[in-house]
Amino acid sequence: MNRRHALMFGFAAACATTLPALALDRALTPEEQALIGEINSYNSSIRTMAGRFLQIDTQGGRQEGTFFLERPSKIAFRYAPPSREEIVSIGRGFYVIDRREETYYAYPQDSIPLRQFLGDNIDLLTANVVNITNSDGYMSITVVDNTVAGTVQVSLIFDTETKDLAQWTLVEPSGAELTFSLYDVQKNVDIPDNFFTFPATYSGREPPR
Numbered sequence: 733m734n735r736r737h738a739l740m741f742g743f744a745a746a747c748a749t750t751l752p753a754l755a756l757d758r759a760l761t762p763e764e765q766a767l768i769g770e771i772n773s774y775n776s777s778i779r780t781m782a783g784r785f786l787q788i789d790t791q792g793g794r795q796e797g798t799f800f801l802e803r804p805s806k807i808a809f810r811y812a813p814p815s816r817e818e819i820v821s822i823g824r825g826f827y828v829i830d831r832r833e834e835t836y837y838a839y840p841q842d843s844i845p846l847r848q849f850l851g852d853n854i855d856l857l858t859a860n861v862v863n864i865t866n867s868d869g870y871m872s873i874t875v876v877d878n879t880v881a882g883t884v885q886v887s888l889i890f891d892t893e894t895k896d897l898a899q900w901t902l903v904e905p906s907g908a909e910l911t912f913s914l915y916d917v918q919k920n921v922d923i924p925d926n927f928f929t930f931p932a933t934y935s936g937r938e939p940p941r
Contacts, residue, residue: 756861764864767871767892768856774895776854779803783917790908799914804851806928822928825938829930836936856888869893 760768780802787795797811809819816832825838856873862885863874874887882905889899896917902910 756863760861760864764866764871765857767866768873771871771890771895772854772856775897776852778919780921780923781917781919782921782923784915785809786913786915788911788913790910800923800927802923802928808927818930820928820930822930827930827936829934831930834931834934836930836934838936838938863887866892870898 780800782800783798785797785799787797795811795815797809797815799810800806800808805821807819807821811817816830818827818829818831820827820829827836827838829836856875859873859875860877861873862876863872865872869892871890871892872887873890874885876883876885878884884905885903887901888897889901890896891898897914899911899913902912904910
């Protein structure tokens with residue numbers, strides 16, 4: 733799977749509300765429920781974010797770049813040169829963009845559960861959680877979802893003190909893994925509107941209406 737498309741499916745699984753067969757095999761403890769509630773509230777309160785990311789695949793390949801988020805419904809990932817690829821949420825679609833080729837591929841926004849992450853409120857307690865661990869100052873919440881590529885698993889890792897999302901690991905339907913770490917994150921900053929756009933002259937596939 734293309735790493736950009738894998739990133740898209742990873743977000744989808746992380747924030748999905750549809751429930752496949754797998755489920756957490758125990759009840760959440762009151763402490764876990766409280767901590768996840770705090771994670772939900774804290775991250776929902778962040779209206780904009782900007783920072784850097786590091787992406788590592790199963791073969792050890794590394795890609796870096798910058799990301800920008802503005803709630804509701806806007807997010808952009810820009811891969812560092814020499815790549816000219818981006819992922820951008822605009823209006824009714826999520827677009828995988830190649831600025832060198834001036835092309836794009838679009839997914840309908842209402843079919844990608846990432847819209848839950850971009851909404852006004854985040855609620856991981858309604859996601860399909862299959863595992864939770866809490867150690868060394870971090871909570872890992874593993875969720876699964878059925879995507880157009882097959883069943884995807886994502887483990888989201890939050891700092892239990894700050895409640896920040898620090899990293900997630902995506903397991904693709906093929907079994908390949910993709911780890912995505914955030915750093916140098918700034919919150920509630922001004923982000924230019926044109927960071928979430930691309931020229932209308934680009935050719936590609938629009939999401940279905």
